Structure formats: structure tokens, C-alpha cells
Amino acid sequence: MSRLLIQNGTIVTGDDQFAADVFVIGEKIHAIGPELGRRFAVPPDELVDATGCYVFPGGIDAHTHMELPLKTTTSSDTFASGTGAALIGGTTTILDFANQIPGKTLKSAVKDWHAKANGKALCDYGFHVSVTDFNERTRREIAECVDEGITSFKTFMAYKGALMIDDRQMLEIMEEVKIQKGLVLTHAENGDLIDHLVEKFRKAGSLSPKFHPLSRPVIAEAEACSRIIDLARFADCPLYIVHLSSQSGLQRLAPALETGTEQRRSGKSEKPRAPIIAETCPQYLLLDDSVYSQRGFEGAKYVLSPPLRKASDQKHLWAGLGSGMIKVVATDHCAFTSAQRRLGVKDFSKIPNGVPGVEHRMELLYSEGVHKGRLSLQQFVNITSTNPARIFGLHPQKGAIHAGADADLVVFDPNEEHVISSKTHHMNCDYSVYEGVPVTGACRMTILRGKVVVRRGKLLAPAGYGKYLPRQKFEY
Ligand SMILES: [Zn+2]
Known part of the structure; x- marks a missing residue:
């Protein structure tokens, strides 16, 4: 050896x-x-x-989308190219989302993702599975996924008619995931509100990229955060909110995030309540919505969901990281080239959503976080590696520096x-x-x-x- x-x-x-x-x-x-x-x-x-x-410790990016097929195109980083970029930036493990195709099984999604990654990925990897079509068969499959080491289940409150599930399905997933000792991940944006606004802008002929953020206002995230906490509390199911983008969203989550910690610490309750955990991304910490007013189609590069927010939101997200309310920074890496973006040149709602970032998470967080005095070195390591390792069941093998890891x-x-x-x-x-x-x-x-x-x-x-x-x- x-x-x-x-x-x-x-x-x-x-x-x-x-x-x-x-x-x-x-x-x-x-x-x-x-x-x-x-x-x-x-x-x-x-x-x-x-x-x-x-x-x-090597970085763990808990949120990536390599070779993600959408209706009209596929995200441009393969497991080979995306994980190579990850390694160059100090990320040694990614967790990618295997998306269920409505009408098909979770098993077939997982099989597809293994085929994409096996023998091609350069860094280590695990999968979350996205549940987009919940029914009795899917319910039974949750236990099978957990047995195979896929212990986190993504749900969408947005993208109606494609990925979104309704509140009843959400509750049923939470009930089952709790029994199987998994974790529910949620994209928290109100899909109906967004669809309504998108339709309104399209009818009015407002089709340029700058209407993307206007069709997904902060209230869509804030409302969904409130609702999903209530559902998770009711089901007593552990919940992880992905890509939190705004001050309002954080405000809605704050009592649940703080209560969880205090309760566990005080030991008042015999059995702690299921925790609620929040993730944000470098793009929400470093970029703001002024980019959408760039000339021509330039703003299309920044089309992602939730969209970029005001510069003032960044301050609150940094504070959330500093206080420990936000536990993880992941990238939501989902690359599309300029040519792919042009699918939406006549209609912002057809621009493929997502930004590339897997390569720069560690260096950006160090530079903007530690170097600029917003984070301690320990916070940096927790946010980029140790917390995701613990939350997603990879610790102490990953996310730690000790003999045997x-x-x-x-x-x-x-x-x-x-x-x-x-x-x-x-x-x-x-x-x-x-x-x-x-x-x-x-x-x-x-x-x-x-x-x-x-x-x-x-x-x-x-x-x-x-x-x-x-x-x-x-x-x-
Ligand atoms: Zn994502």
C-alpha cells in the first residue's frame, strides 16, 4: 500500500x-x-x-446536478467533467440528485444515475432521489432506497406539472421517510404563485430574462418555507431546505432552526423533535439581482431558481451561517452553456435553470468567508465538509481528519x-x-x-x- x-x-x-x-x-x-x-x-x-x-477535510458538495435531463436539453457537465472540476476546487465528494421520471420508479432513476456515474466520476459520490410521482409503489420503494444507502428524498413545491407534488403527497412522503429513518429535502417555492405570474408575464409579452426573478418573488419562498415547516412538524419528519435564498425565507425558518438546537441542548424533551436544517449556495451569498438588467440576453446566464435576490439578503444569509442557523453551503451546480440558454431567447420561462459552481465553492467560501472575517476556520470546515458529512450519513468516514477516516x-x-x-x-x-x-x-x-x-x-x-x-x- x-x-x-x-x-x-x-x-x-x-x-x-x-x-x-x-x-x-x-x-x-x-x-x-x-x-x-x-x-x-x-x-x-x-x-x-x-x-x-x-x-x-475534503469538501462535500451536497447538491449537484450532473447530466440532468430536462425536457429539451441536458445539463452540460457530465459526471466526468463536473467531478474533475470539483476535485480541482477541493471538493472530494458530491451528492447528486437522481430524478424520478413521473410514471416510472425510483429504482429506475437510481439505475440511470449509477449508469451515468459508474466508471466515469472522478470524485466520490452518493445520490439523493427526487420523488416527483408519489404513489403506493413509490412508498414501498422508499425503504428499498434506504437499504441501498440512498437515505435522502427530494421533494418540490414548485414546477407544477413536472416535478411538483401536492401537500398531501408531501405529508405521505414525510410519514414514510420518518419511519424509514431518512431525510426529506425540499425545494421551497410556491409553484402555483409562480405559474400564475409566469402566465401573466407571457400574456403581456414580457418575455426577457429580467422577468424571471419577477415571476419568482421572495414571498413564494417565504410562504413555502412556512408551509413546509408546519408539514414537517406535523409529520415529525426531519427536513432539509435546499438553496435558501432570502432574508424572508430565513426569517420564516428561524424559529424552527433555533428551537431544534435549543431543545436538543437543554435535554428537556425525552425524544428530540425532528430537526429542520437549512442550506444556501455561493450564488446567493455573492451575487444579486442587478445582473438581470444586463443588456440583451446576458441576464439569461443567471437564470436559476430561486432567483438571485437583493444585495441586502446576502448579509442575512452570511449572518445565518455565522450563527449556525444555516448549516451547509452547497452549489446546486447545474451548468448550461450559452447556446443552451438560447432555448429561452424568446421566452424567459424556457431558459434552462441553474448555474455552474462546483469548482469554486471552497475557494469562494474561504475568500469571502474566512479571509473577509465573516467565518472562522472551524465554521468554514463545518459548512463545507463536516456538517454535510454528518447530515447525509457519511461521517466519520468523510468530513473529518482522524485516524481511520x-x-x-x-x-x-x-x-x-x-x-x-x-x-x-x-x-x-x-x-x-x-x-x-x-x-x-x-x-x-x-x-x-x-x-x-x-x-x-x-x-x-x-x-x-x-x-x-x-x-x-x-x-x-
Ligand atoms: Zn438543485
């Missing part, structure tokens, strides 16, 4: 940081401690000098400056929504299960190196 020694770095975990070496044998961390090099008679096969660098590590230079550009990124997309954004801090090396898979921006992972990760049940 290969032996790798990382020397002279500062190890950062979710609750600590200290100067130490990391010794890796095969795929696992073998030992952590000072001057480990002296303890071994035979020198390691590979020596990494991490002087001046942090050593972080997978050797998924990022050697990170906190001082290296660079500028994000589509000319240098590795995602399969001809533009970047972060074009020209200056970043302080860079991934110098990414190690996945003991293998150096990226060195100074160069991808070294062998084809198909990524491994499927069955996940544990949701414990609370």
Missing part, C-alpha cells in the same frame, strides 16, 4: 486547528501528530510539504491570489457567473482516498476513480 506524509501544515477540523503531520497508508489516514517523519524507518512514497498551508484532504494556501474566469475553469461551460471575481486562497493539492488527484491545478485522478458511497440512516 502506498504511504504518503503531509508535513508542516496546520490541520483544521470543525472544532480545532493545530500544527501536525498527517500520515496516510493506502486510502486511510493512519496517524496524526508532530514530526511523524521521524517515526518511520522507511521513507514514505510521497512527501508533501504543507508549510504555510492549511490541511482541510478516508484520506480526503485539501492542502490549501491561504495567501495565493487568483481571479476566476471561464478561460481557466474546468467546468463544461463557456462562461462563469463569477467572471473576474478576485479570490484569496487556493487549493494547492487535493487528495482523495490517499491518492493525489490534483496538484497545482492539474487533474491527476485516473479515469473513473470516484467511488459510490452508500450512506447511513438519518440519526437525531
Whole structure:
């Protein structure tokens, strides 16, 4: 088995940081401690000098869409290209969404996603399954998914006629997922309200990209957040709200997020209530809705749902991360090229939704979060790695630096400056929504299960190196 020694770095975990070496044998961390090099008679096969660098646990991006088929097109990053970009940016694990096709089974969705990823993904991966057509057969399949290590179930309160389910179906899914010890993930936007506004704009001939955010106002998210908490509380089912975008949404969630923590901490209740967890994305922390007024069709690059909000919303999302109310930053990576965007050149509602971002999550969060004083190093590690590992049943194998864990590590230079550009990124997309954004801090090396898979921006992972990760049940 290969032996790798990382020397002279500062190890950062979710609750600590200290100067130490990391010794890796095969795929696992073998030992952590000072001057480990002296303890071994035979020198390691590979020596990494991490002087001046942090050593972080590999990033976990809990929300991606590789090769996602929509009605008219498919998201442009494949499992090969998207996971390569992830590794370059320090993300060693992704959780992608296997979407049920209405009329078909969850099993067939999972089978399709295995076929896309198996032998092609370069980073490790697991799946959530999106339940878009709930019926008795689907109910029975939930237990089967959990047995196969797919323990999180995505539901949509928007996209009526395609992905959306109604409140009764939502409740029934929650009841079953609770029994099977899984987690419900929800896209919280009021689909009827949105459909009504889209129709109104179309009838009025208001068809340019700037009408996309106007058709999905903040109230659509806020209302759906309120409703979904009530449903989850009623069913006593653990709930994870994906891609929270606004201050109003956070305000509606806040009592549920805080109560959950306090109750568990105080130990007042014999059996804690099912937790409610929130995720946001770099685009909501760093971009705002002024981009939609760019000339011509330029605003189409930023069409995603929920849409970008006001600059003032960003402050509240950062504060939510700082206070621990928002536990995870994932990307909702869903790339479409400029040519694909043009499917909606005559009608904003036909622009494929989503932005690319899997490559830049760690560096952007470090630069805008830690470097600018909004987050501590521990918060950064929790938000990008340890929390998603715990929530999605990958801990302590992933998201941690300790003997016995997978050797998924990022050697990170906190001082290296660079500028994000589509000319240098590795995602399969001809533009970047972060074009020209200056970043302080860079991934110098990414190690996945003991293998150096990226060195100074160069991808070294062998084809198909990524491994499927069955996940544990949701414990609370
Ligand atoms: Zn998504």
C-alpha cells in the first residue's frame, strides 16, 4: 500500500486547528501528530510539504446536478467533467440528485444515475432521489432506497406539472421517510404563485430574462418555507431546505432552526423533535439581482431558481451561517452553456435553470468567508465538509481528519491570489457567473482516498476513480 506524509501544515477540523503531520497508508489516514517523519524507518512514497498551508477535510458538495435531463436539453457537465472540476476546487465528494421520471420508479432513476456515474466520476459520490410521482409503489420503494444507502428524498413545491407534488403527497412522503429513518429535502417555492405570474408575464409579452426573478418573488419562498415547516412538524419528519435564498425565507425558518438546537441542548424533551436544517449556495451569498438588467440576453446566464435576490439578503444569509442557523453551503451546480440558454431567447420561462459552481465553492467560501472575517476556520470546515458529512450519513468516514477516516484532504494556501474566469475553469461551460471575481486562497493539492488527484491545478485522478458511497440512516 502506498504511504504518503503531509508535513508542516496546520490541520483544521470543525472544532480545532493545530500544527501536525498527517500520515496516510493506502486510502486511510493512519496517524496524526508532530514530526511523524521521524517515526518511520522507511521513507514514505510521497512527501508533501504543507508549510504555510492549511490541511482541510475534503469538501462535500451536497447538491449537484450532473447530466440532468430536462425536457429539451441536458445539463452540460457530465459526471466526468463536473467531478474533475470539483476535485480541482477541493471538493472530494458530491451528492447528486437522481430524478424520478413521473410514471416510472425510483429504482429506475437510481439505475440511470449509477449508469451515468459508474466508471466515469472522478470524485466520490452518493445520490439523493427526487420523488416527483408519489404513489403506493413509490412508498414501498422508499425503504428499498434506504437499504441501498440512498437515505435522502427530494421533494418540490414548485414546477407544477413536472416535478411538483401536492401537500398531501408531501405529508405521505414525510410519514414514510420518518419511519424509514431518512431525510426529506425540499425545494421551497410556491409553484402555483409562480405559474400564475409566469402566465401573466407571457400574456403581456414580457418575455426577457429580467422577468424571471419577477415571476419568482421572495414571498413564494417565504410562504413555502412556512408551509413546509408546519408539514414537517406535523409529520415529525426531519427536513432539509435546499438553496435558501432570502432574508424572508430565513426569517420564516428561524424559529424552527433555533428551537431544534435549543431543545436538543437543554435535554428537556425525552425524544428530540425532528430537526429542520437549512442550506444556501455561493450564488446567493455573492451575487444579486442587478445582473438581470444586463443588456440583451446576458441576464439569461443567471437564470436559476430561486432567483438571485437583493444585495441586502446576502448579509442575512452570511449572518445565518455565522450563527449556525444555516448549516451547509452547497452549489446546486447545474451548468448550461450559452447556446443552451438560447432555448429561452424568446421566452424567459424556457431558459434552462441553474448555474455552474462546483469548482469554486471552497475557494469562494474561504475568500469571502474566512479571509473577509465573516467565518472562522472551524465554521468554514463545518459548512463545507463536516456538517454535510454528518447530515447525509457519511461521517466519520468523510468530513473529518482522524485516524481511520478516508484520506480526503485539501492542502490549501491561504495567501495565493487568483481571479476566476471561464478561460481557466474546468467546468463544461463557456462562461462563469463569477467572471473576474478576485479570490484569496487556493487549493494547492487535493487528495482523495490517499491518492493525489490534483496538484497545482492539474487533474491527476485516473479515469473513473470516484467511488459510490452508500450512506447511513438519518440519526437525531
Ligand atoms: Zn438543485
